[in-house]
Amino acid sequence: MINRAWPYPPIVAHRGGGKLAPENTLAAIDLGAQLGHLMIEFDAKLSQDGEIFLLHDDTLDRTSNGWGVAGQLPWDKLVQLDAGSWFGKTFDGERLPLLAQVADRCRQHRLMANIEIKPTTGLEVETGRVVALAARDLWQDQVAPLLSSFSYEALEAAQKAAPELPRGLLLHEWNDNWRQMTDALGCLSIHLNHKLLDEQRTAELKQAGLRILVYTVNEPERAHQLLQWGVDAICTDRIDVIGPDFR
Ligand code: G3P
Numbered sequence: 102m103i104n105r106a107w108p109y110p111p112i113v114a115h116r117g118g119g120k121l122a123p124e125n126t127l128a129a130i131d132l133g134a135q136l137g138h139l140m141i142e143f144d145a146k147l148s149q150d151g152e153i154f155l156l157h158d159d160t161l162d163r164t165s166n167g168w169g170v171a172g173q174l175p176w177d178k179l180v181q182l183d184a185g186s187w188f189g190k191t192f193d194g195e196r197l198p199l200l201a202q203v204a205d206r207c208r209q210h211r212l213m214a215n216i217e218i219k220p221t222t223g224l225e226v227e228t229g230r231v232v233a234l235a236a237r238d239l240w241q242d243q244v245a246p247l248l249s250s251f252s253y254e255a256l257e258a259a260q261k262a263a264p265e266l267p268r269g270l271l272l273h274e275w276n277d278n279w280r281q282m283t284d285a286l287g288c289l290s291i292h293l294n295h296k297l298l299d300e301q302r303t304a305e306l307k308q309a310g311l312r313i314l315v316y317t318v319n320e321p322e323r324a325h326q327l328l329q330w331g332v333d334a335i336c337t338d339r340i341d342v343i344g345p346d347f348r
Pocket residue numbers: 115116142144157217249271292316336
């Protein structure tokens with residue numbers, strides 16, 4: 102039986118602090134909190150030696166001064182990289198954060214978390230398992246983090262490892278099997294590209310008992326419309342535009 106409780110707020114910071122700071126860094130999380138966020142979404146994956154850290158892409162090239170597949174490097178190499186200066190000079194020296202550091206920051210700022218399990222290709226099952234076990238441990242004194250993934254296998258592994266943690270299936274393209282998939286995974290929520298939603302689909306998903314989170318909504322009119330249809334949470338890059346009065 103799924104616990105249908107939804108303790109999460111309607112606005113969620115995308116990749117820590119959205120487009121206002123280098124994504125998936127502690128600086129982004131600090132800024133998100135400062136701007137009024139109550140919850141953050143971020144992307145978690147494994148280093149070669151099994152440390153859980155934050156990064157969106159498989160490779161390091163776009164958001165750090167490193168290159169190549171991040172999951173093929175050990176943590177002692179990854180920790181030396183600069184993950185801030187690509188975004189702007191004021192973020193020079195910002196590091197890739199470990200999941201444990203992010204849990205501390207969430208506790209410090211009283212932020213809730215949506216941990217997106219973003220496995221390096223081929224490491225879906227292991228990443229799902231390890232992230233779920235760590236999340237259980239690191240967030241034991243905080244509101245349970247919502248685990249999500251585009252990877253069915255990663256969510257299935259998370260479900261096996263820590264069945265009590267809430268799960269959300271991520272879809273970038275519409276999938277007619279959404280009901281079967283979310284049922285099998287015991288999902289509390291479905292996380293969708295907001296362009297996939299209209300009022301009827303929203304109603305259908307709600308009817309099935311699912312909570313709905315959408316990404317990435319940066320326009321107040323669209324955010325209003327989605328919330329009015331019954332969407333539960335909006336993941337945004339631009340809380341400065343959407344406005345904290347949405348809470
Ligand atoms: O979890 C919502 C959103 O972050 C999914 O897309 O590519 O930004 O991780 P992406």
